[in-house]
Amino acid sequence: MLSRLVFVTASGLKSSGPLGAGLVHASRSLHTSSQSLAPVPPLPEKGGKVRHGIFPEELFQLLYPKTGVTGPYMLGTGLLVYLLSKEIYVINHETFTAAAIGAVLIYGVKKFGPSVAAFADKLNEEKVAKAQEVKDVAMTNLTQAIENEKKEQWRVEGRGMLFDAKRNNVAMLLETNYRERLQMVTNEVKKRLDYQVALQNLHRQMEKEHMVNWVEKSVVSSITPQQEKESIAKCIADLKALAKTTQAKAAV
Amino acid sequence: HSDRPSLIKRLMDVKLNQLGSWLGSRDFTPNGIISAVRRGHDRYYNKYINVKKGGIGGVAMLLAGYVVLSYVWEYDHIKHDRWRKYH
Numbered sequence: 155m156l157s158r159l160v161f162v163t164a165s166g167l168k169s170s171g172p173l174g175a176g177l178v179h180a181s182r183s184l185h186t187s188s189q190s191l192a193p194v195p196p197l198p199e200k201g202g203k204v205r206h207g208i209f210p211e212e213l214f215q216l217l218y219p220k221t222g223v224t225g226p227y228m229l230g231t232g233l234l235v236y237l238l239s240k241e242i243y244v245i246n247h248e249t250f251t252a253a254a255i256g257a258v259l260i261y262g263v264k265k266f267g268p269s270v271a272a273f274a275d276k277l278n279e280e281k282v283a284k285a286q287e288v289k290d291v292a293m294t295n296l297t298q299a300i301e302n303e304k305k306e307q308w309r310v311e312g313r314g315m316l317f318d319a320k321r322n323n324v325a326m327l328l329e330t331n332y333r334e335r336l337q338m339v340t341n342e343v344k345k346r347l348d349y350q351v352a353l354q355n356l357h358r359q360m361e362k363e364h365m366v367n368w369v370e371k372s373v374v375s376s377i378t379p380q381q382e383k384e385s386i387a388k389c390i391a392d393l394k395a396l397a398k399t400t401q402a403k404a405a406v
Numbered sequence: 407h408s409d410r411p412s413l414i415k416r417l418m419d420v421k422l423n424q425l426g427s428w429l430g431s432r433d434f435t436p437n438g439i440i441s442a443v444r445r446g447h448d449r450y451y452n453k454y455i456n457v458k459k460g461g462i463g464g465v466a467m468l469l470a471g472y473v474v475l476s477y478v479w480e481y482d483h484i485k486h487d488r489w490r491k492y493h
Contacts, residue, residue, distance in 0.1 A: 252473075
């Protein structure tokens, strides 16, 4: 449990490790170790097993084949008795101090250990949740950006069609303009030709009239007075004859 | 690691009578010593402290080792508190 708090604070003291600045923990030195994995491997769930708080489990496993389960305990008892009897470990005032402190420590650890562990776990979890949230937000942003990009690409495909339509429009405008001008040209040319035709007609008509007038005039002028009298006398004679015949007819 | 030649066995694989030659082939330059200390520290740290649910053992073992070491260093002074002169 204490090591959990150590871990929580160790990540803050990472740069100034216990061995001084410049030395980076092997687990963090992803750039200097030869085998560098891109996704950092997850932390192991539990640490090495320790019995009674201070004896690593490996000692018990080491002695198990030769001495069974009670081997390490007998080793410990024997060692203790040896140290005491040879007074390699001397019993003095410090022993009682150590015993008292040990008792208080063990009581404290046994009583408050789990709650402190839960608290440290909660802190860790909050940190992990925050990091996870950042990662999730980044992921959603990136997927959204990917979708937007794909949509833009789809739009670009549509732009080709847009340009085609515009090109068609322009072509149609050009065509219309060309036809209008063509029509204008035709009209103008027709007007000019009509004018020429009318002019010729007029010419011919004037010539005809003039000729008729001239012929009339010449004929009239060619009738001599003698002929005129003769023709008048003839007309009178004819008229008298006609009157006679009609009188005769009316009498019958 | 560049300072750990591949032909050097680990301590656990060395037989007892080969211990002398094994010690002689170890690298005792300051660089070698520092890297050995760092390796040991990393092994301990990654095994007992750098885990999700560490227990009291990781720190308690260090404290117990410190207590024992300090007793050893003070032994010459504590010798005078002995109860009997001859054992």
